Amino acid sequence: MRIRYVLAVFGKEWRDLLSNRLLLGAVAFPALVFAAIPTGLVAFIQANNLDPKQLGQIEQYIANFPDLSPKLAAQGFIITNFMAYFLLIPAMVPMAIATQSVIGEKVARSLEPQLATPLEVGELLAGKTIAAALPAVAATWGVYALYGLVNGAIADPVLMRLVFSNVWLTAMTTLVPLICLFSVLLGIVVSSRVSDARTAQQIGGFVVIPIIAVAVAQFFGGQATFSMQQVLLGDLLVSGLIGVTVVIGSWVFDRESILTRLA
Amino acid sequence: MITVSGLRKDFKRLTAVHDMSFTVGDGEIFGLLGPNGAGKTTTVRMLAGLIAPTAGEATVNGHTLRDGSQKIRAITGILTESPGLHDKLTARQNLAYYARLYGLRGTAIRQAVDRYLGVVEMSEHADRRVGAFSKGMRQKIAIARALLHEPEVIYLDEPTSGLDPAAAKTVRDFVATLRSLGRSIVVCTHNLDEAERLCDRIGIMRGTLLEVDTPSALRRRGRAATVRVELNGARGAESFVDLLAGLPFVTGAQVQAAGLVVELDDPGHETPDLVNALVGAGARITSVREEAATLEEVYLRLIGEIGERDADK
Numbered sequence: 001m002r003i004r005y006v007l008a009v010f011g012k013e014w015r016d017l018l019s020n021r022l023l024l025g026a027v028a029f030p031a032l033v034f035a036a037i038p039t040g041l042v043a044f045i046q047a048n049n050l051d052p053k054q055l056g057q058i059e060q061y062i063a064n065f066p067d068l069s070p071k072l073a074a075q076g077f078i079i080t081n082f083m084a085y086f087l088l089i090p091a092m093v094p095m096a097i098a099t100q101s102v103i104g105e106k107v108a109r110s111l112e113p114q115l116a117t118p119l120e121v122g123e124l125l126a127g128k129t130i131a132a133a134l135p136a137v138a139a140t141w142g143v144y145a146l147y148g149l150v151n152g153a154i155a156d157p158v159l160m161r162l163v164f165s166n167v168w169l170t171a172m173t174t175l176v177p178l179i180c181l182f183s184v185l186l187g188i189v190v191s192s193r194v195s196d197a198r199t200a201q202q203i204g205g206f207v208v209i210p211i212i213a214v215a216v217a218q219f220f221g222g223q224a225t226f227s228m229q230q231v232l233l234g235d236l237l238v239s240g241l242i243g244v245t246v247v248i249g250s251w252v253f254d255r256e257s258i259l260t261r262l263a
Numbered sequence: 264m265i266t267v268s269g270l271r272k273d274f275k276r277l278t279a280v281h282d283m284s285f286t287v288g289d290g291e292i293f294g295l296l297g298p299n300g301a302g303k304t305t306t307v308r309m310l311a312g313l314i315a316p317t318a319g320e321a322t323v324n325g326h327t328l329r330d331g332s333q334k335i336r337a338i339t340g341i342l343t344e345s346p347g348l349h350d351k352l353t354a355r356q357n358l359a360y361y362a363r364l365y366g367l368r369g370t371a372i373r374q375a376v377d378r379y380l381g382v383v384e385m386s387e388h389a390d391r392r393v394g395a396f397s398k399g400m401r402q403k404i405a406i407a408r409a410l411l412h413e414p415e416v417i418y419l420d421e422p423t424s425g426l427d428p429a430a431a432k433t434v435r436d437f438v439a440t441l442r443s444l445g446r447s448i449v450v451c452t453h454n455l456d457e458a459e460r461l462c463d464r465i466g467i468m469r470g471t472l473l474e475v476d477t478p479s480a481l482r483r484r485g486r487a488a489t490v491r492v493e494l495n496g497a498r499g500a501e502s503f504v505d506l507l508a509g510l511p512f513v514t515g516a517q518v519q520a521a522g523l524v525v526e527l528d529d530p531g532h533e534t535p536d537l538v539n540a541l542v543g544a545g546a547r548i549t550s551v552r553e554e555a556a557t558l559e560e561v562y563l564r565l566i567g568e569i570g571e572r573d574a575d576k
Contacts, residue, residue: 111347112343255314259308259313
């Protein structure tokens with residue numbers, strides 16, 4: 001694979017993305033929403049005295065933080081528990097960009113001229129994948145950093161330490177890029193089978209279901225956040241899914257299939 | 264130089280192209296004529312290294328299809344049926360992207376982009392997004408894209424589609440310039456007039472090549488070559504019919520209006536003898552012109568014959 005060609009595709013995709021304000025909004029908006037809800041709750045708790053009865057109702061959850069005061073423990077539970085939803089950003093955003101990109105090329109019939117150059121299919125897909133994954137990774141990391149800093153500033157620096165824990169730093173540096181990659185590859189494969197971006201995104205949207213399920217199960221299980229073992233297990237699982245998707249993608253995306261079915 | 268031998272392409276049970284054999288020399292424009300679904304695009308895609316043939320072989324400037332598809336793509340320029348531009352990018356950005364894909368670097372990219380924007384008369388629109396362009400403007404950018412890297416072999420699918428007459432002439436003239444530079448050019452078209460104007464040889468195809476020849480030779484095959492002789496004077500045209508029947512090179516003659524329509528084997532050589540004979544017999548000739556079948560007649564006859572044959576099967 002030749003880096004020069006991958007970068008050429010990446011540059012074109014990046015220009016395309018920057019000129020698509022709607023898609024840029026789709027990148028930024030979910031990330032900000034997922035961060036704003038728990039931050040608002042933390043600020044609300046900070047500004048108000050908690051009723052001991054209410055604290056009794058969430059006793060199971062604040063027990064995760066025995067070293068903290070009940071109020072800080074409640075805030076700690078909220079910010080760490082909501083962080084599971086950060087994994088939705090790399091699952092949703094790259095999917096939207098990738099499907100838009102492939103379906104857009106399909107509609108414009110611009111795949112054939114590109115494949116008529118010395119560009120290889122793998123280089124085309126690599127450029128597209130990086131261009132779709134990078135904004136999502138950047139958005140997730142940016143919002144994650146902001147989330148830790150803002151909550152630390154609103155309530156107590158101890159919240160910052162909870163956000164920037166080893167577990168979440170590992171999740172951000174490994175699980176987030178892997179989910180991004182899986183989401184893009186799935187988006188590309190699904191896009192090859194349907195004719196409009198919305199349908200592709202609806203089908204590909206099933207990828208968020210396991211993440212939501214994990215987040216909900218975590219909440220009802222009384223667990224504040226993931227353990228390191230769970231993050232590493234997640235890495236392993238998503239890597240396996242990427243492998244399967246790459247195999248399927250290589251069947252779907254050989255030059256001839258693209259030209260006879262997509263171009 | 265393109266050499267094609269027994270090329271075949273099957274898509275599952277469907278045979279798109281079979282037994283394709285032809286050559287396109289350096290500095291030659293070869294036209295592929297055929298109805299929709301005749302296999303023109305499939306043939307071009309194989310020759311451009313985009314899809315692999317099922318059987319047969321072809322070499323493009325010494326590179327075989329099986330071994331050198333990337334090398335073939337590097338020396339090939341292709342104007343696809345649809346312009347296939349990136350609407351959100353400007354004309355300049357579109358061309359610069361393809362220049363990079365064709366391996367150009369640094370200042371060579373800018374030089375090539377500027378040169379070909381000028382060739383297709385689109386310099387003043389260089390920094391506008393192509394999404395806002397008319398069909399003709401998009402076609403011009405697509406033509407520029409196909410030529411950016413100075414390809415040795417060029418495939419043009421309906422090159423003047425969507426262009427106004429002046430722009431179409433500019434493109435035709437430029438294609439003729441490319442021929443003079445020694446490039447091998449294949450033009451796929453439904454436009455018979457354009458094929459006749461542009462192409463040195465034409466291949467009429469429907470799944471395979473039915474006929475390959477120069478436009479004038481194809482026209483002569485359409486029907487017997489005839490010469491129309493217009494007369495003026497007291498003697499009627501019918502008075503010369505017996506004379507014509509006696510001439511060994513005349514294969515038929517009939518009176519039409521105030522003139523004669525004479526069938527000859529080889530009008531190029533025999534017309535002067537015909538004129539001498541008529542003048543010698545006292546005819547007052549006002550004009551003589553050769554009448555051959557149009558390319559359209561030849562095309563429709565060939566395609567029609569194949570259609571009837573397929574229907575009989």
